[in-house]
Amino acid sequence: MLLVGNGTLITRNADAPFYADGAVAIDGRTIAAVGALDDLRAAYPQAEFIDAKGGVIMPAFINMHEHIYSAMARGMSVKGYNPHGFLDILDGMWWTLDRNLDHESTWLSAMVTYIDCIKNGVTTIFDHHASFGKIRGSLFRIEDAAKQAGIRSCLCYEISDRDGQDKCDAAIQENVDFINHARADDSDMIAGMMGMHASFTLSDRTLETCASVLPPDTGYHIHVAEGIEDLYDCLEQHGKRIIDRLMDFDMLGRQTMCAHCIYINDHEMEVLKHTDTMVVHNPESNMGNACGCPPTMELYHKGILTGLGTDGYTHDMTESYKVANILHKHHLHNAQAAWSEVPDMLFHNNAVMANRYFKQELGVLRAGAAADVIVLDYNPITPMDETNCNGHILFGMTGRSVTTTIAAGKVLMRDRVLTGLDEEKILSDSRQCAQKLWNRINSGR
Structure with missing residues (x-):
């Protein structure tokens, strides 16, 4: 005791x-x-x-939207990378990174992320993973790191059509396999969701497949309207807004989590509320990618369950608290905004959301x-x-x-000393792995 x-x-x-x-x-x-x-x-x-x-x-602390796979981007310079918008950022940086991740780099990305979580007092995360260089088994490698580190983790793999049908199908299967595996684990420390990238990289065929194989009592973890391009694509290709498209495939509900939701309207907010779908706000990432400010205060006041995440931008939830506090004051030109809403999101809503996947009260x-x-x-x-x-x-x-x-x-x-991990060895291994990864990316191999 x-x-x-x-x-x-x-x-x-x-x-x-x-x-x-x-x-x-x-x-x-x-x-x-x-x-x-x-x-x-x-x-x-x-x-x-x-x-x-x-x-x-x-x-x-609880972090409701993480990206473990982004760890080795810290300090990385990609040859020819000169983005002129959000899609350039995705393709030039993040998709370039995830296409080159293997199991070793995925595992080390998880270990160093978990070390940062421990040092920042975060003991529960909801991660959204992508490693199109090595899909099958990747969530199980992260689970191994999670168990070694002792961090409660809900994991999913980012399904996307962007790298072809075979990899898309492999991503779907990775989610299904891991969800079923996590359900057989009685530790209450591991859970799984069906991860999806975003509407603009998901065909109707892919959404139909995901809906047909989703294990019961499980939801989706998806980026929604993070960039205006996602909304434009949905309107042009499908003649409807993103939340309506997800609703048509029966993908909303109390087990589903929509990250960002920057470019949604009042109608979509009502749908989110009606379906009791969760939303996660990631202020630093939205600002850093120049994506815009989401209507988070409006979402909150409409009674939509809204929590706080970091999108991999940081692993310090107090940073997200501080930035969300000033972002909405600045955006709304209202010095009274966000005083009560943001801490309620962080300290109450995150726990309510997490307890939709973990049994013991958090x-x-x-x-x-x-x-x-x-x-x-x-x-x-x-x-x-x-x-x-x-x-x-x-x-x-x-x-x-x-x-x-x-x-x-x-x-x-x-007292600031990790008790169960060899921090120095993990960081040394991570630096060596990152250098090999960067060399591989910039050599084109």
Whole structure:
């Protein structure tokens, strides 16, 4: 048994949201009790004590839209790459990268991403993978890394017609195989979805095939209207908007997650709400790719379940929090925008969304919930309580404030030292693999 204490405790439990000197008792994978430190010390005198050293104790972060495969693009220069729009970015950078990934580079991309997740206090991710250089078995390689790292992961493979029918069919089969495999895993640490790229790279034949082979009680993870080109293509090729096209193939619903949703209209929002489809906002990526600002505040206020992700741009959820906060203020010319909506997306909605795929309650510190706990090195310069703790996180903390990360009761990092991974070897191997990958890309082989 573990006892994490001697710090300010933010629980995200409305019944007992805040303890000035709190503690969390962990029994196996589950939180046994939450309360005042003295009370829990008396109740669990034999527990191993993890000292928060006056910092902040809170639930670990959840990232609802990741791209593990993007890891080795950090610092990469592609010969001749000079994009003049979003499609050039996709083809010149990301599709070039994923066409050259093999199992080794996929596995190492996963390992270094998971290391960054641990260091930033993220213990649950929903990843959208692409490695058209090696499709079959790729999700299983990521699963291997996830289990070694101890990060709860919902995985899918990016189905697309962009590289031909054979690879498209292989991608569909990889999703089906992994979904069925994950369902047989009783750890509650692995799940699968049917991953799809975007409407403009998916034919009707492919959508029909996906719908016909989708295992029951499973949804789709798809990019929707991330660029205006996706919308134009759907209107020109199919005579309808993207959400309507997905609706026609019965692909919406409470198990489906639509990333981005920048260029959608009021009608499409009503369809998303009616079908209880999830939406994920990725502010930094949208800004970095000059794609535009999605109507996230409108989505939120219409009651559409909207969460927060990073799109692989970062693995620090506090970065996404900070950027989303200012993006919507700037876009709407409203300094009052996003104060409450974005933290609700991050701290509440992400957990609700994740629990559509994982059984044990996430995102909260209370008895019976998953033992996903982080400690942050933060000593407030102004008073902090349940009414203003989000402001302290927004302006006073970063992901690298995390000193200790616990996932499903397992200590993954303690006092900034990873406990179960050989970080130096993994990073060294990753650098060597990345150099070979870059050479392969720029040599055309």
